[in-house]
Amino acid sequence: MTDSDESAPAGDPAEAPTIELDLPGLASGLACxxxxxxxxxxxxxxxxxxxxxxxxxxxxxxxxxxxCPDCAGTAFTDGYCDNCGRLAPSSRDRIERDLGTVAGVTDRGLRHSRNEDAMAFAVIGADSGRTASVIVVCDGVSTSAEPQLASQIGVDTSLEHVVHALRRGESAAAAVTAAIDAAQVAVSALADDYPDRSTAPSCTIVTAVVEPGLVTVGWVGDSRVYWLAADGGSSRRLTEDDTWAGQLIAGGAVEEAEAYKAPHAHAILRWLGPDAPPEPAHVHELLPDGPGLVLACSDGLWNYVWDADELARLAAGHHELLAKAAALTTVALDGGGQDNITAVLAVYPPDPPAEPSESELES
Structure with missing residues (x-):
């Protein structure tokens, strides 16, 4: 397995295109x-x-x-059930999505009143023999106002930019860098509606492109991507946290378990939103030497399980991809669910091996 770090030159972030979601994919019949x-x-x-x-x-x-899950009421005022007073449920409390070669779960957790995480993913060229999976995960910064707005516009903007760039033939490294730049512009624009820009919506972001022969990751903040090798291969984390503890770990000063015991360990140093440091996104490339899974997740998962080999073991215990993502989410919930949890998995290689023809089997 070989890998390399490089920062692709950022493209000029174009105006965000109209978002067209939930298109089922390559037409198999004669109708759009x-x-x-x-x-x-x-x-x-x-x-x-x-x-x-x-x-x-x-x-x-x-x-x-x-x-309302308690009384089945349908009238809500100021975010609470008019009948029993329970906090109104949100469609974002738990979302499960499955596209076959990529699947994910995002969950509110047990302690937060809302889900400030967001996920978005797509499969390009399904059934074409050259499939690419694109994943974006954003985690809202809880100390900012309405961070769920930042995370949603972050994933939507980044996904669209990566998809359009790949369809134009751009490299994955250039695509994710420009996409994160565009997400920064879009999230920062939310501050225009807030009297105090310093507390306007903000989030972290991680984007992964999984294509034949290459996995490309771009990120800002402390959401992570892991390579989970199959068949006992070498699993590893592909991102480095933009946190106080992350700097200590990257410098080799302390082990991860010790670094995150410090009081300010989770203080993030980079984010999307107003007053964010004007630095390009991190970009990392991995050339896998065998099959495996790519996991993109928020800290609501890796706070409970941060070891790559352990994550690979937990995912391997389930057959279906969505079941694997749900199982990882359950680990965090069973551990206390103190934060929002997001886990998105993509299969590598994204195109399954071709079935041998009858003549090949005979020969």
């Missing part, structure tokens, strides 16, 4: 899955609505208000 217009099997885009037929995206959170 978005608008129903007639398309040909080899078409990349629908000529009627412009839908990208080569991209499958996870559905966004449902905006509909769920009924």
């Amino acid at each position: 899955p978005s608008c129903g217009a007639e398309v040909l099997p080899g078409d990349g885009y629908c000529e009627e609505c412009g839908a990208d037929l080569m991209v499958r995206r996870a559905a966004p959170p449902d905006a509909a208000q769920a009924p």
Whole structure:
């Protein structure tokens, strides 16, 4: 297994495109899955609505208000049930999404009143023989106002920029760097609606692109990406935390378990939002030498299990990809669930090996 660190030159962040979510992917029939217009099997885009037929995206959170889980009430005032007074449930409390080669779970946890994490992911070129999976995870900074807004616009903006850049043929390193730059612009713009810019919505971000022969990761903050090797291979963390403890760990001063016992260990040094340090995103590339899983997660998971080999062992205990992500989330919930939890897994290689033909089997 070989890997390299490099910082790709940041592109000029273009105006964020209109977000088109929940497109089922490559058309297998003669109708666009978005608008129903007639398309040909080899078409990349629908000529009627412009839908990208080569991209499958996870559905966004449902905006509909769920009924009260205690009394089934449907009327809420100021965020509380009019009937029993319970805090109104949110569609973001728990989200599970599965696209086959990438799946994820985000959960409010047991101590927070809302889920300030967000996840977004997509599969490009499904059924084309050259599949790429794109993952974005953002964790809202709890000391900022309405951090859930920052995390949602962060994942939406970054995912769209990476998808469009890859479809244009750009490298994954350039794509994730420019996407995080664009997410920084979008999140910072939220501050215009707040009297105190210093407390406006902020978040961390990590983005991963999983394609044949290469895994590319970009990040700002302390959300993480892990390589979980299959068949007893060498698993490892691919990111370094932008925290006070992360600096100590990266410098080799202390072990991770000791570093995060310090009072200010989790204080983040970089983030998306107003007054963020004007530094380019970190970029790391991994060339896997065998099959495995790529895990993107918030600190709500790795606070409980940070060892890569242990994460690989826990994920290996389940067959389906979504079940693996749910099992990792359950570990954090069983451990106390003191923070929001997000775990997204992508299969490597993203394209399964081709089934041998009958003639090949005979020979």
